[in-house]
Amino acid sequence: MSAQLTLHEVAESLNVHYMTVYRYVRLGLLPARKSHGQWRVEQADLAAFRSEARGTGDADAPWAARLESRMMVGDATGAWGVVEAALGAGRTPASIYSEVLAPAMESIGRRWERGEVDVADEHLASAVAMRIVGRLGPRFGRRGRTRGTVLCAMPEGDQHGLGSAMVADVIRAAGFETLDLGANTPLSAVTLAVRRLEDLTALCLSINNSQAVERGREIVAAVKEIDPGLVVLAGGRAVRSEDAATRLGVDGWGTTLADAVDLVEAAATADR
Ligand code: B12
Incomplete structure (x- = not known):
């Protein structure tokens, strides 16, 4: 197998349904990037997913990290899915800003400083963040x-x-x-x-x-x-x-x- 896996390969490896893996991805639980129109998962990310046993529990979900993972690939739909899941778990719009979105942006900033992400990723993430603010704003x-x-x-x-x-x-x-x-x-x-x-x-x-x-x-x-x-x-x-x-x-x-x-x-x- 290559270092990058398809969602079908991940499903097989985790012994779960393809749609379950798709949900992990879109909710920011498992990092994935689109290549030729298909989501691909790095072997290392799958290994981390297994060892952290993040599973599907939303209650203790690392919201900022999950949001960051969707923002970094410009996945506005998935990013909003993470926000909705956090709201559903009882987060207020204000806490989404201060404890989820702002920390995610700061983390992206730190990664940019360390040279781990490039300016294109930062722009993708910022554009998604602006959309989130646009959708959450009316709730304030x-x-x-x-x-x-x-x-x-x-x-x-x-x-x-x-x-x-x-x-x-x-x-x-x-x-x-x-x-x-x-x-x-x-x-x-x-x-x-x-x-x-x-x-x-x-x-x-x-x-x-x-x-x-x-x-x-x-x-x-x-x-x-x-x-x-x-x-x-x-x-x-x-x-x-x-x-x-x-x-x-x-x-x-x-x-x-x-x-x-x-x-x-x-x-x-x-x-x-
Ligand atoms: C996203 C981002 C961008 C995006 C911005 C897109 C957008 N639409 O907003 C883009 C890619 C365009 C960008 C460009 C640049 N960026 Co920039 N960017 C960031 C990044 C990663 C996140 C900023 C962010 O949104 N944070 C989240 C928000 C919520 O935080 P915030 O604005 O600070 O606001 C919080 C508090 O400050 C406070 N607050 C804000 N306002 C107020 C007002 C009051 C009254 C109070 C009480 C509180 C308060 O409340 C907020 C919630 O916590 C930061 C890194 C970081 N750690 O912040 C760098 C950062 C801000 N950028 C930086 C730089 C250098 C640049 C560029 C010069 C890079 C370049 N070489 O091109 C350009 C400059 C563009 C320009 N002319 O301004 C530096 C700034 C350093 C400095 N002080 O000068 C930072 C800090 C990165 C770094 N460590 O070097 N950037």
Whole structure:
């Protein structure tokens, strides 16, 4: 047998039905990559599957690793299947973001740093991740009176839009109206939005690319000129210290989705 096995060969080797193996693959329990239109499994992955005896139990499933395995091959359907299975096992949409999707992206980042995955894999995974956020996003709505409006944005030159989208969703779930300008937003677009939106509770900046920090600082300065009382918050990989936040000129910073919600809630209750 070759180092790569067909699903039929895997089924034979595990002594299970072909459809059972197909399910393992699409739910991220057994890594597989498509070749000439057919899923192929590496011998080493099959050996790991056997020894870990991951089996089919969903309860203790390593969700982030399973999602990562589907995202890495651009399998949007399978990736959504993993998310649905996690939701079915009692995970909330917010915990899917913070404990499944974000860790999967971080793991891909670490593998990219180590040279284990290439940029094409990273793009495939990011495209699938954006689809997941698109499908999960509507589940973050909350009925009732709005507690305020929050604008989310990333400076021009920063393409990492996932974090900002997730931040917007969890803040919406906390009862705020959110508008996410997304990745790569020109300064003029941010200032226009700030002028249009009266009574903003806060502006949340996400910055991942350190090359975009200077643009971020320009945004903070420009919006403070329009509205000196506007609370500006920041987060993302390029904002991981008090020093970085001071240089940006923001009023608060954090590293997690929960931090973003806490900071916005504090801004909403503080006197302006
Ligand atoms: C996916 C990815 C990409 C994708 C982005 C696709 C997309 N649509 O988002 C693509 C392939 C396009 C990409 C490109 C590049 N990338 Co990239 N990328 C990543 C990767 C692997 C994951 C990013 C991600 O989505 N994380 C998941 C989200 C949820 O995390 P997050 O954004 O940090 O948000 C979390 C927190 O920060 C926080 N948060 C976010 N915002 C806010 C706001 C507030 C107020 C608060 C409180 C909290 C908060 O909450 C979120 C949930 O936990 C990271 C590695 C990593 N470990 O992050 C590198 C990484 C961010 N990329 C990096 C680099 C260098 C690049 C490139 C320059 C590579 C290149 N040579 O071309 C380009 C730059 C493109 C550009 N102009 O911006 C570096 C950045 C280093 C730096 N600080 O400058 C990283 C860290 C990888 C690394 N270790 O080197 N990348």
